[in-house]
Amino acid sequence: MKPTDTSNPEYFHKVVDCQYACPAHTPVPEYIRLIAAGRYTDAYMINWVSNVFPGVLGRTCDRPCEPACRRGRLGGDEEPVAICRLKRVAADNKTGDDFRARLPKIPKKKNGKRIALIGAGPASLTVARDLMPLGYSIDIYDNQFAGGGMMRSQIPSFRLPIEVLDEEVDYILDTGVVTHFDTEVTSLQSILDKDYDAVFVGTGAPRGRDLNIPGRGEGADNIHIGIEWLASVAFEHRHQVGKRVLVLGGGNTAMDCCRTSRRLGGDEVRVVVRSPFADMKASPWEKEDAMHEDIPIFDNHTPKEFVIEGGKLAGMVFEKVEAEYDENGKRSLVPTGEDPVFMPADDVLIAIGQENSFPWIERDAGVEFDQWDMPVVDKDTFQSTNPKVFFGGDAAFGPENVITAVAHGHQAAVSIHLMCGGKDVAERPAPFTNLMSQKMGVHEWSYDNQVEDDPRYVVPLADKSKALADRKLEVELGFDKSTGFAEAERCLNCDVQTVFTEARCIECDACVDICPTDCITFTAPVEEEMLRTRLSAPAGNLAQDLYVSDVLPTTRVLVKDENVCLHCGLCAERCPTTAWDMQKFLYNVSLAGQ
Numbered sequence: 001m002k003p004t005d006t007s008n009p010e011y012f013h014k015v016v017d018c019q020y021a022c023p024a025h026t027p028v029p030e031y032i033r034l035i036a037a038g039r040y041t042d043a044y045m046i047n048w049v050s051n052v053f054p055g056v057l058g059r060t061c062d063r064p065c066e067p068a069c070r071r072g073r074l075g076g077d078e079e080p081v082a083i084c085r086l087k088r089v090a091a092d093n094k095t096g097d098d099f100r101a102r103l104p105k106i107p108k109k110k111n112g113k114r115i116a117l118i119g120a121g122p123a124s125l126t127v128a129r130d131l132m133p134l135g136y137s138i139d140i141y142d143n144q145f146a147g148g149g150m151m152r153s154q155i156p157s158f159r160l161p162i163e164v165l166d167e168e169v170d171y172i173l174d175t176g177v178v179t180h181f182d183t184e185v186t187s188l189q190s191i192l193d194k195d196y197d198a199v200f201v202g203t204g205a206p207r208g209r210d211l212n213i214p215g216r217g218e219g220a221d222n223i224h225i226g227i228e229w230l231a232s233v234a235f236e237h238r239h240q241v242g243k244r245v246l247v248l249g250g251g252n253t254a255m256d257c258c259r260t261s262r263r264l265g266g267d268e269v270r271v272v273v274r275s276p277f278a279d280m281k282a283s284p285w286e287k288e289d290a291m292h293e294d295i296p297i298f299d300n301h302t303p304k305e306f307v308i309e310g311g312k313l314a315g316m317v318f319e320k321v322e323a324e325y326d327e328n329g330k331r332s333l334v335p336t337g338e339d340p341v342f343m344p345a346d347d348v349l350i351a352i353g354q355e356n357s358f359p360w361i362e363r364d365a366g367v368e369f370d371q372w373d374m375p376v377v378d379k380d381t382f383q384s385t386n387p388k389v390f391f392g393g394d395a396a397f398g399p400e401n402v403i404t405a406v407a408h409g410h411q412a413a414v415s416i417h418l419m420c421g422g423k424d425v426a427e428r429p430a431p432f433t434n435l436m437s438q439k440m441g442v443h444e445w446s447y448d449n450q451v452e453d454d455p456r457y458v459v460p461l462a463d464k465s466k467a468l469a470d471r472k473l474e475v476e477l478g479f480d481k482s483t484g485f486a487e488a489e490r491c492l493n494c495d496v497q498t499v500f501t502e503a504r505c506i507e508c509d510a511c512v513d514i515c516p517t518d519c520i521t522f523t524a525p526v527e528e529e530m531l532r533t534r535l536s537a538p539a540g541n542l543a544q545d546l547y548v549s550d551v552l553p554t555t556r557v558l559v560k561d562e563n564v565c566l567h568c569g570l571c572a573e574r575c576p577t578t579a580w581d582m583q584k585f586l587y588n589v590s591l592a593g594q
Helices: 009-015 017-021 028-036 040-051 054-060 083-093 096-102 122-134 162-173 188-192 226-234 252-263 284-292 402-420 464-469 481-488 510-514 570-574
Strands: 114-118 137-141 178-180 198-201 223-225 244-248 268-272 301-309 312-325 331-335 341-344 347-350 389-391 432-437 439-441 496-500 520-523 546-548 557-561 580-588
Touching (some): 009 432, 009 580, 017 028, 028 481, 040 054, 040 083, 054 083, 054 162, 054 402, 114 122, 114 188, 122 402, 188 198, 198 402, 226 252, 226 347, 252 284, 252 464, 312 347, 389 402, 510 520, 570 580
Parallel strands (some): 114 137, 137 178, 198 389, 244 347
Antiparallel strands (some): 301 312, 312 341, 432 580, 496 580, 546 557
């Protein structure tokens, strides 16, 4: 096996599992250390540069970083670091005036380029945030009365207070973006005719899927599409719901619908989903929150009919099914043969998925569409077949989440800036990376390398009776500063890398002896498949690389399994020749103009 090429920036990036899993590649351990140091505004700034909406995401992110967290791989009852909730600690405790003073300066003299953003959701706002400091003139169009897109219309206030959303949206709009709110764009060609240099489409996936089964038409007055219903509640067009509510679907939208129903008068709210409980698309914590609010989840129930009595919805009939999986893991839902199940309902909310809808894009505007009626978009540049039109967020490849939309916005802004400068949009700027030794003494590091034994801290909640009585009362109270510090100390500092220098190694094996996870081995160089079986602890996780040195004087090589390394620094402290060093790896995705 060849020596590891640590000069490739993606090697150490992959080792920082949380950052690697984040679509926006936020430097997670870096901002967590700053929180532990009480430097909340600094931590917020790192987040803001990367993910744009730290206060929003600290409450609502889908948290792809947390399943990747190395802490969760330690065995036993270990859980990942509460990365998402620590982001909120930074947001809740930053100094607003101090932060505003650090915002990029907007040049008074513009660069002459005009950009149109259609939709004021997270992707479009990210494009504006990145391009405004470069001198662009930006117009944003949205059919809502304010910015935020689905963050405003589909995330309930008890999860995301409006003042938090407004604050972070206004950081961007206050830079001089020209807003056209309450404006429905009905023609892409009409926007192109305004002679913009580029158009970005960030309109989301605005259409909820319907359920066309018997009784749908007759019961229409009490059968609602989930995302539309949530928007009507958010914009205060709807203030109540029936006492008995059925929510169909197993995703996060369904969880928002059922919890909102409880707050609008639903006494008997049920979630009914076709799949097994474990296969539901909703995040585990979303399901937990719903059940905490006394909402039962009935899995393995397929809807068959809306029951109409006296011209009005009376309930639904479901068929019980069970999941069977073939040798490839493909699931089939097979009827159990049991009697149909009737559930009474005054209202039904359908939250079985979302779809894109582009009736406003003329098919002769130069934007090609595929067989699923989705625009053909380059996955790296986000450019459509019309070189002036870019897509991002849910509008690009279908429903995802806020953090993915932000990542799309960053890359689309890079492409727009390259195109407006007459450059090839496929020539992507390299990430900014740096390796810095953390040595402060013979056995001292500039970071806290003590591995804490604390279990994951639980976020306190508002009193349930009060929360269910007030749709706008935030349920999660967030960590206070002391709990935030304790949770931050659980981070293993995976961005502080163990860097090995062959020329200094005397092969004394001291690092092998002291390693608490047996992740270091000196062995003969062989092919990777065999090498993984020869280590002190067999390296079975093929998703994580092996760190392999060049051949040493004894013809052996040093091998470290990146999967189980704790980054504790004991190998570097024990090494008598400083062959090991702890070096902080900083990785930032390049933004437009960088």
